[in-house]
Amino acid sequence: MITPGHGSRRHTGIGLARVDTMLSPDQLLQAADRFGTPLYVYDASEIDTALKRVRDAFPGARIFYAMKANSNFAVLRRLRAQGVGFEAVSPGELARTRFLGCAGDEVIVNGPAKSAQEYQHGAEMGATFVIDREEEVSLLPPGARVLVRVNPGLPVSTHDHLATGAAHAKFGVPLQGVVQVFSAAREAGLQIRGLHLHIGSSIRDSADFGVAFGQLTTLAPQLRELGFGQLEVLDVGGGWGLRADLPGIAAAAREAQSAFGARELWVEPGRYLVALAGVLLTRVVGTKRTARSFVLCDAGMTELLRPMLYDAKHPVTPLWDAPERHVYDLAGPACESGDVLRRDVELPTPSPGALLAVGEAGAYGAVMSSSYLSRSRPAEVLWDGGWQLIRRRERPEDVWAAEVEPESGAVSY
Numbered sequence: 001m002i003t004p005g006h007g008s009r010r011h012t013g014i015g016l017a018r019v020d021t022m023l024s025p026d027q028l029l030q031a032a033d034r035f036g037t038p039l040y041v042y043d044a045s046e047i048d049t050a051l052k053r054v055r056d057a058f059p060g061a062r063i064f065y066a067m068k069a070n071s072n073f074a075v076l077r078r079l080r081a082q083g084v085g086f087e088a089v090s091p092g093e094l095a096r097t098r099f100l101g102c103a104g105d106e107v108i109v110n111g112p113a114k115s116a117q118e119y120q121h122g123a124e125m126g127a128t129f130v131i132d133r134e135e136e137v138s139l140l141p142p143g144a145r146v147l148v149r150v151n152p153g154l155p156v157s158t159h160d161h162l163a164t165g166a167a168h169a170k171f172g173v174p175l176q177g178v179v180q181v182f183s184a185a186r187e188a189g190l191q192i193r194g195l196h197l198h199i200g201s202s203i204r205d206s207a208d209f210g211v212a213f214g215q216l217t218t219l220a221p222q223l224r225e226l227g228f229g230q231l232e233v234l235d236v237g238g239g240w241g242l243r244a245d246l247p248g249i250a251a252a253a254r255e256a257q258s259a260f261g262a263r264e265l266w267v268e269p270g271r272y273l274v275a276l277a278g279v280l281l282t283r284v285v286g287t288k289r290t291a292r293s294f295v296l297c298d299a300g301m302t303e304l305l306r307p308m309l310y311d312a313k314h315p316v317t318p319l320w321d322a323p324e325r326h327v328y329d330l331a332g333p334a335c336e337s338g339d340v341l342r343r344d345v346e347l348p349t350p351s352p353g354a355l356l357a358v359g360e361a362g363a364y365g366a367v368m369s370s371s372y373l374s375r376s377r378p379a380e381v382l383w384d385g386g387w388q389l390i391r392r393r394e395r396p397e398d399v400w401a402a403e404v405e406p407e408s409g410a411v412s413y
């Protein structure tokens with residue numbers, strides 16, 4: 001846990017004296033011993049706590065979990081059992097909803113360049129599609145249920161790679177094109193349910209949401225003129241930072257909802273629901289000094305890409321103590337200079353085998369892990385009153401399983 005008001009926090013009493021989960025250091029040490037490292041560890045109760053916070057802030061709103069944050073079936077099943085639907089943005093994510101047996105009204109199909117398979121499978125299910133560009137109107141089967149995604153063209157307080165509602169981003173229909181898409185969708189016989197907006201991820205300043213929702217409502221008179229006086233749905237996306245002012249965001253969303261007379265408010269949190277529940281455990285391999293001092297770990301960019309991709313700063317907690325402390329860069333094992341989990345961390349002098357907990361790692365952690373360098377993706381375990389292995393560590397042969405050996409004598413073109 002991070003902030004006061006986010007519930008109680010358990011102190012480790014050692015090192016940096018805190019981990020970002022209710023799991024104790026002893027439990028983390030036990031998990032590392034039992035399942036090996038690098039290891040993703042999730043605390044199921046933290047997911048429930050985050051969901052409750054969302055429910056409390058947005059009473060009556062429908063929650064569609066953006067499963068891109070963490071699509072492990074254990075996480076999906078837990079959320080679904082509590083009435084949460086899913087947003088799927090790839091054929092694979094949609095396949096996960098089908099595997100779970102989700103009904104159409106539990107699923108939103110989104111993405112800027114959907115495949116034929118997504119249109120077909122989403123339509124068979126009766127899912128709601130998010131139209132991201134006008135051409136999609138002719139790709140969807142008549143009768144398909146749709147929202148139109150608006151790009152408000154606003155800068156937001158996050159890394160540029162996460163600013164999906166910026167004018168230069170590839171997402172959504174610019175404000176001035178939305179009315180045209182509504183007309184085209186109606187002409188094509190699509191069932192228009194409403195509007196969709198997602199302005200970015202890990203947004204630091206919650207006031208950004210109010211500004212964006214305010215921009216959105218400028219569409220209300222034009223849509224009314226077109227005969228859309230009352231929308232069925234307003235979907236305001238996700239993107240909330242972990243310390244977001246949810247009640248403030250919810251109040252702004254409710255205002256926008258009433259401007260469109262929308263009967264339902266939908267939200268699509270990803271990171272907020274799962275980030276704090278997860279910790280990446282990594283062991284110290286050794287230390288090294290160049291112009292800087294490094295602690296070399298057994299996890300890096302192939303296990304947690306966010307520091308490299310978004311310059312993300314995950315909290316790091318050492319699960320050991322030593323009389324002296326120094327400032328180190330935490331580097332991973334990849335042969336890439338950018339493979340640094342965190343720079344300038346003050347740590348007690350480490351020894352090989354010492355354990356580090358990298359916090360806020362439940363979202364966009366395991367799902368972004370890769371087999372680059374033929375590294376095996378890490379295992380994932382869930383604490384729910386006992387340990388459950390929810391993804392086994394990959395073996396080298398899992399990494400090359402899909403490769404095909406050319407038949408001898410085959411002609412290649």
Ligand SMILES: Cc1ncc(COP(=O)(O)O)c(C=O)c1O
Nearest residue numbers: 066198201238239268269270271
């Ligand atoms: C359309 C859409 N909705 C919801 C989300 C979830 O965002 P976050 O995990 O920041 O809440 C994303 C993430 O990129 C998204 O693209």
